[in-house]
Amino acid sequence: MLSIRGLRAGVEGKEILRGIDLEVRAGEVHAVMGPNGSGKSTLAQVLAGHPAFTVTAGEVIYEGRNLLQMPPEERAREGVFLAFQYPVEIPGVASAQFLKAGVNEIRTHRGLEELDAVDFLELLKEKLKLVDMDPSFMSRPVNEGFSGGEKKRNEILQMALLDPKLAVLDETDSGLDIDALRIIAGGINQLRRPDNAIILVTHYQRMLGYVTPDRVHVLLAGRIVKSGGKALALELEAKGYDWLEERSEVSA
Amino acid sequence: MRGGTTKETFLVAFSALEAGGRLGGPPWLRDLRRAAIGRFAERGLPTPRDEEWKYTSIAPIAETEFDLGADGTDDDLTEAAIAPFCLSPTWSRIVFVNGRYSAKLSSIGLLPRGVRIESLGEALIADAAALRPHLIDSATVEAADAFAELNAAFWRDGALLHVSASASVADPVHLLFVTVPGPARVDHPRSLIVLEPESHAVVVESHVSLAEDAHLTNAMTETIVGARASLEHHKIQLEGRRAFHVGRTRFRQAPGSRVRSCSVTFGGRLVRNNVHARLGGAGAHCTLSGLFVIGGRQHVDTHTVIDHITPQAMSRQLYKGILDGRARGVFNGRVIVRPGANGTDAHQTNKNLLLSDDVEVDSKPQLEIFADDVKCSHGAADGQLAEDAVFYLKSRGLDEVAARTLLTFGFANEVLGRIRVEPVRAWLESLLTARLEGGRVTAEGFEEAVEPATSDRSR
Numbered sequence: 001m002l003s004i005r006g007l008r009a010g011v012e013g014k015e016i017l018r019g020i021d022l023e024v025r026a027g028e029v030h031a032v033m034g035p036n037g038s039g040k041s042t043l044a045q046v047l048a049g050h051p052a053f054t055v056t057a058g059e060v061i062y063e064g065r066n067l068l069q070m071p072p073e074e075r076a077r078e079g080v081f082l083a084f085q086y087p088v089e090i091p092g093v094a095s096a097q098f099l100k101a102g103v104n105e106i107r108t109h110r111g112l113e114e115l116d117a118v119d120f121l122e123l124l125k126e127k128l129k130l131v132d133m134d135p136s137f138m139s140r141p142v143n144e145g146f147s148g149g150e151k152k153r154n155e156i157l158q159m160a161l162l163d164p165k166l167a168v169l170d171e172t173d174s175g176l177d178i179d180a181l182r183i184i185a186g187g188i189n190q191l192r193r194p195d196n197a198i199i200l201v202t203h204y205q206r207m208l209g210y211v212t213p214d215r216v217h218v219l220l221a222g223r224i225v226k227s228g229g230k231a232l233a234l235e236l237e238a239k240g241y242d243w244l245e246e247r248s249e250v251s252a
Numbered sequence: 253m254r255g256g257t258t259k260e261t262f263l264v265a266f267s268a269l270e271a272g273g274r275l276g277g278p279p280w281l282r283d284l285r286r287a288a289i290g291r292f293a294e295r296g297l298p299t300p301r302d303e304e305w306k307y308t309s310i311a312p313i314a315e316t317e318f319d320l321g322a323d324g325t326d327d328d329l330t331e332a333a334i335a336p337f338c339l340s341p342t343w344s345r346i347v348f349v350n351g352r353y354s355a356k357l358s359s360i361g362l363l364p365r366g367v368r369i370e371s372l373g374e375a376l377i378a379d380a381a382a383l384r385p386h387l388i389d390s391a392t393v394e395a396a397d398a399f400a401e402l403n404a405a406f407w408r409d410g411a412l413l414h415v416s417a418s419a420s421v422a423d424p425v426h427l428l429f430v431t432v433p434g435p436a437r438v439d440h441p442r443s444l445i446v447l448e449p450e451s452h453a454v455v456v457e458s459h460v461s462l463a464e465d466a467h468l469t470n471a472m473t474e475t476i477v478g479a480r481a482s483l484e485h486h487k488i489q490l491e492g493r494r495a496f497h498v499g500r501t502r503f504r505q506a507p508g509s510r511v512r513s514c515s516v517t518f519g520g521r522l523v524r525n526n527v528h529a530r531l532g533g534a535g536a537h538c539t540l541s542g543l544f545v546i547g548g549r550q551h552v553d554t555h556t557v558i559d560h561i562t563p564q565a566m567s568r569q570l571y572k573g574i575l576d577g578r579a580r581g582v583f584n585g586r587v588i589v590r591p592g593a594n595g596t597d598a599h600q601t602n603k604n605l606l607l608s609d610d611v612e613v614d615s616k617p618q619l620e621i622f623a624d625d626v627k628c629s630h631g632a633a634d635g636q637l638a639e640d641a642v643f644y645l646k647s648r649g650l651d652e653v654a655a656r657t658l659l660t661f662g663f664a665n666e667v668l669g670r671i672r673v674e675p676v677r678a679w680l681e682s683l684l685t686a687r688l689e690g691g692r693v694t695a696e697g698f699e700e701a702v703e704p705a706t707s708d709r710s711r
Contacts, residue, residue, distance in 0.1 A: 162649070
């Protein structure tokens with residue numbers, strides 16, 4: 001589904017990703033872990049097409065197409081979804097209006113009819129249950145006045161509504177209490193299917209206690225320095241990132 | 253006299269109208285008119301040297317040759333012509349065509365006991381003494397300017413809404429001011445809204461032009477809100493591309509009264525909105541908001557004055573503007589906290605969204621605090637759409653234009669979303685959507701500089 005080869009990217013002339021290689025197949029959940037500043041969020045943003053980042057080398061092939069040549073909205077319509085680490089507040093736009101706009105853009109792209117207000121509401125109600133969100137949120141402006149946990153739930157709600165093939169969740173677990181974490185992880189698990197893939201970008205192992213990854217990658221200073229099974233996450237939890245940092249310096 | 257409109261043309265027109273007995277009213281009103289025109293004669297039309305008109309030049313008005321003697325409604329105007337501006341058939345509406353009451357187009361339904369809606373001009377003939385205390389001398393108007401004096405001197409008609417103590421009008425009352433095609437005219441409508449204690453009313457005041465001819469509406473709406481009474485007032489300005497509008501809305505609030513007011517400006521070439529709240533009683537609250545969405549060469553200036561006279565009153569202001577093309581916006585928000593008005597809680601916000609490099613905004617808060625123990629704050633921000641928000645929407649499948657359109661809509665909707673009268677809100681949202689096609693302000697017809705209204709003027 002996704003092949004990242006030799007990806008180098010940065011912001012304002014500063015290189016952050018220094019040669020990333022990653023293969024993600026349908027049905028898989030990959031965890032990308034690493035300390036602050038290792039480039040995890042940059043990788044997530046580059047995949048979604050954030051204009052602040054410049055790709056200087058490498059390629060990203062998504063479903064046989066050059067992802068990097070697609071504008072952000074086309075990536076979204078083709079099934080790439082980014083759950084933002086810091087979801088943006090949009091005053092004056094009701095959540096329901098925002099979600100309906102996104103759902104209908106993607107439906108139109110897929111050759112489906114746009115949902116009218118009634119049908120959309122049906123769909124919305126169903127998906128709200130998945131993340132245990134009160135419907136009253138939907139008449140409130142997007143993310144405005146939402147708590148950290150509510151914003152993250154709202155991201156997973158969007159994932160559920162937009163039904164992506166490839167979901168990149170950027171630190172969706174940060175700042176959550178244990179109940180919210182459990183709800184969000186439950187939502188993610190329900191959205192896991194043989195025909196889609198998820199990349200979990202995370203600093204901590206705790207999310208992985210609920211969402212079991214197929215592969216775990218450790219990102220350090222813009223490179224994947226180690227990949228393994230889910231046991232690697234536990235090892236990282238126990239040992240931290242220092243032992244890998246030393247190794248990567250030796251090998252560099 | 254050719255070549256525009258000056259102080260002298262107004263003075264000459266006043267003399268002519270008065271000599272012809274065409275400015276109605278009892279002797280005391282004639283005295284008020286004469287006093288007002290006298291003060292106008294001393295003051296003259298505003299120039300950019302006037303601090304209050306620093307950023308708004310009235311040159312386009314002065315350059316227009318108005319027919320100041322024009323009068324009369326249009327008897328041929330049909331209900332179909334005004335239908336697009338009538339939001340609900342069940343609401344009582346009072347219609348003024350070219351500043352004059354139209355009985356034919358007005359539709360005043362069954363009103364609850366204690367509620368009167370009628371032409372102020374007609375009420376004045378029937379019941380002048382009762383109205384006298386409310387038709388105050390413009391000399392006592394705070395921050396009066398030449399246009400307030402002109403209105404006081406020239407006004408002939410407008411709406412009267414009177415709600416007796418504890419009475420309430422369930423549906424909104426619609427005051428509709430229509431200008432029809434014809435030579436450039438000036439109208440000075442004056443409306444009076446009186447809410448006796450513990451009464452309630454919702455008012456929609458809209459101003460529209462049915463043609464592109466130049467005209468000046470110099471409107472004054474005086475509201476007197478009694479103790480614990482509540483008023484929701486909406487002013488909607490949709491006049492044409494050559495229209496000039498100078499509006500003055502005053503709220504005089506008694507203890508415990510509530511006012512919610514929203515002014516929305518889409519139309520007009522040059523618009524000045526004066527909103528004045530006088531919080532003259534403990535526990536009075538006013539929530540004022542405003543929105544303009546302008547493009548081309550439109551110019552909208554909003555001046556608010558919130559006068560905290562008594563303790564424990566609260567005021568909230570949210571004024572926003574969206575500017576595109578070469579539009580200009582002005583906001584001046586003055587908050588006065590008088591000596592002894594302790595416990596005042598006043599907040600003011602002004603935000604402007606600039607969609608083009610060629611727009612200009614001047615925003616100025618003006619806090620004058622003479623009391624202790626007050627909470628007064630203000631905030632202002634002018635800028636473009638946040639790029640991180642644009643990206644957020646794109647990442648959900650919206651293209652550039654759709655993303656920018658939705659964000660711009662949201663910016664404006666922070667004001668419209670506060671309107672509690674659902675048909676008014678829905679209507680304004682649909683007007684806004686139409687005006688924001690493609691993420692820009694579509695201000696068709698507003699692009700060019702307005703050429704003088706008459707072709708044969710010598711210069």
